[in-house]
Amino acid sequence: MSGLADQSADNALWDLILPSLKNAGPLGPSGSDGLETFSVRHLVAAVQHGATANEVNAYISHFSTQHKATVQAQINSDVEGFPAIFYIVGSNDDSIIRAFDKAGADLHATYGDPPVPLLAFAVINSKIIGRDTSSTIATLLSLGADEKSIPKPFYSPFDVDHPEDGPQEEIMLEYLQDARTAWYKRRSTRKLLSEALSITQRYYLYRASQLSKPTGRQKDVAARHSSTELFAIPYFLIGQNAATELLTRSFLRYMLRRQKHPLVLVFAGPSGHGKTELARRLGDLLSLDLNVSDCTIVTRELELFGPRKPYSGAAEGSPLNNFLAAHHGRKCIVFLDEFEKTTQDIWNALLVPFDNAGEYQDRRNLKTIDCKNTIWILATNALDNCITSFCKRNGAIFGTDNSTTRAELLDELTSSMKEKFINVFSAPLTGRISAFVPFLPFSSEETCIGAHKYLLELANEVRKPICITPGPHEHLLGNIRLSIRADATVCKIITRDYDPALGIRSLRKAVTDRVASLLDSEYLATHEIIAEGGPVEDYSVFVSDGKIKVKQISSRPDHA
CATH class of the missing domain: 3.40.50.300 (P-loop containing nucleotide triphosphate hydrolases)
Incomplete structure (x- = not known):
């Protein structure tokens, strides 16, 4: 045994939940001279309370022009113990992340002891907010976040389901010697990461490890244009x-x-x-x-x-x-x-x-x-x-x-x-x-990612609030948090319906036939009437006896 620290997953999750900041009002310059002091705390609080990417860009652009040194000095400071960029990644908004990156935010920031890297937090954040963070992962990787901060056995191969506690400890021993993955010593954090990593996120990490980085001259030419x-x-x-x-x-x-x-x-x-x-x-x-x-x-x-x-x-x-x-x-x-x-x-x-x-x-x-x-x-x-x-x-x-x-x-x-x-x-x-x-034919592994794409679309659709008002905004199948257990196995079953002549879009109907129809039946089997403002209901997609199943797990008191 490696002697990995054993701590409950609940405690580890609590460690990574961002504090809720008080909203100090809308973003924008104020005061008699039209200026105010740049405040990264004000900025991240505004993001927590729904500030848009345009508002964030305008705020940063204004102070970067007038007080560039102040912005650079604060952009990587801590807010309530967390690096400011953690709050931005916590927003799960690609455009806002890119705005912070352009302002000089450190995408290699860490939190805690041992230090959990920003990229790992972005993965685990999907469990915290109950929403997919795959696009955030892709954005961070595209901006230069180091995929090696997450041990390679977590994502290579990407189309294989891992044990609930993550890859076997004997496989992981060599990564414990790397300073970039020292955070992995916490068994509870390892479990959280394994539970949160979806097949699409594993694919993005794997893809990043295979891509060649641009040369200095390539970046120079692109920057000039x-x-x-x-x-x-x-x-x-x-x-x-x-x-x-x-x-x-x-x-x-x-x-x-x-x-x-x-x-x-x-x-x-x-x-x-x-x-x-x-x-x-x-x-x-x-x-x-x-x-x-x-x-x-x-x-x-x-x-x-x-x-x-x-x-x-x-x-x-x-x-x-x-x-x-x-x-x-x-x-x-x-x-x-x-x-x-x-x-x-x-x-x-x-x-x-x-x-x-x-x-x-x-x-x-x-x-x-x-x-x-x-x-x-x-x-x-x-x-x-x-x-x-x-x-x-x-x-x-x-x-x-x-x-x-x-x-x-x-x-x-x-x-x-x-x-x-x-x-x-x-x-x-x-x-x-x-x-x-x-554009070449997809490999069998890539078709699995295509299947997961439509599973994510289904999850996003049913996560929307219920609206019972007749008309174009009526939405009767909602307030649902859809989780996919052993997603690689689920996706491989869906890809049996893959048609190379139609490409990835052929899997949309496969998801409808093999998953959405089961969700509809399970949802309609409940005797409660459909009503707005109810609790979020949890449903799970899983495989049993070689077949995809959908089952309601529970209703939670938090609202959509």
């Missing part, structure tokens, strides 16, 4: 390492050489494999507006861009035309979905904004619009056979640790994609493409 969040994108996606790697590479080369033409990318791969998700993450993280055009409903260029002045309808313009005009000279994203449904007429029309120094003529007034900073993404399924057949021949592309081999395989694949694209869409259009970005 206000695009450092580009490096955060892989932390939020399921799989698609090849796609995020090639996307990042294309962006960096484009920014490095300050191209005069727009960046034009082809996102190719089967439906439900993350093409739209990656575009949305790119827009969210880089704070870029995104226009999505459905190419299934356009066959002519005037349907996409609108008629030219003075023809009828020119004054209204089209959604895409008006979006480009509104973003004259600014960086933005245009996503042309299901591009294979378009015609030669549209391909020819796109040659102008793709080339010609990125200039485009507003159809409403014939004014020239600068589109060289527009990022064009052509999403298509036309290359599916090319990608899937390549992956069948070269399975090593999924998990090879040899970066040279992986790079060679990706170069070979993108060359094949380019040849196929020429055959389908013509050489002139292909000549304007900056890069081909392949």
Whole structure:
């Protein structure tokens, strides 16, 4: 035996519950001169009481401009014994965490003796607040939090359920010698961590351990273009390492050489494999507006861009035309979905904004619009056979640790994609493409994360308060805290319904059929009437005799 300290889990949990701070009023400068002293206590108290990310950003920005030294001196101070950043992570709000990070918050902060790292607190916080904290984990990792502060056996492999007390002690002995994981000596904290870690959180930790960190020059180039969040994108996606790697590479080369033409990318791969998700993450993280055009409903260029002045309808313009005009000279994203449904007429029309120094003529007034900073993404399924057949021949592309081999395989694949694209869409259009970005079939382990994604969506939906008022806001299945025991096992059963042709979205129906339907039946079996303001009811999803079961556990006095 290792002699790990034995303390009750309840005591350990209590140690990590943040004090409730008194709200000192709304954030914002005050006083006769329009200024007040920056107070990190005031700030974290406001966050505890519901301050928005915009309010936090405005408060920090104001004092960072006027009193930068004061902000830097206080941002990492303690409030009631806890580092201020613990309160921010406790809010479970990604945007507020990013605001504190930009102000200089220490993401390696610890609390207690032995010191519990911020990342471990973020995991355990899901038990404290009764809500999923996976997005917070991904945000911290994307900002540089050290995944090694949590012992590797907790998340590698990520698709295996651990014993209730965590990995076996003999496996963990070597980690007790590492100062970063000394907090693990408390058996009670180990138990809390094991109970709180979901399969998605384990996946994010595992993924972070596999990702290469950006070089100094890469970070410098991105910073000069206000695009450092580009490096955060892989932390939020399921799989698609090849796609995020090639996307990042294309962006960096484009920014490095300050191209005069727009960046034009082809996102190719089967439906439900993350093409739209990656575009949305790119827009969210880089704070870029995104226009999505459905190419299934356009066959002519005037349907996409609108008629030219003075023809009828020119004054209204089209959604895409008006979006480009509104973003004259600014960086933005245009996503042309299901591009294979378009015609030669549209391909020819796109040659102008793709080339010609990125200039485009507003159809409403014939004014020239600068589109060289527009990022064009052509999403298509036309290359599916090319990608899937390549992956069948070269399975090593999924998990090879040899970066040279992986790079060679990706170069070979993108060359094949380019040849196929020429055959389908013509050489002139292909000549304007900056890069081909392949979306590969998911591994069996990755499909488990997809199943858990929809389980989390179900849990978030039923956690909402009950509303019995008829109409659009009616919500009869609510006030439910849904826990998933042995989530890896549950997810593996759900993935039996996985359809590669539909991708991850095929698992939405599987969750509905295998879990949501059972929850509905268990909920309706209660004789109590449905009423607003009742106690939170606990339901558990688990596996028994190889089948998924849902059972009500209890009702708690706390309210939703």
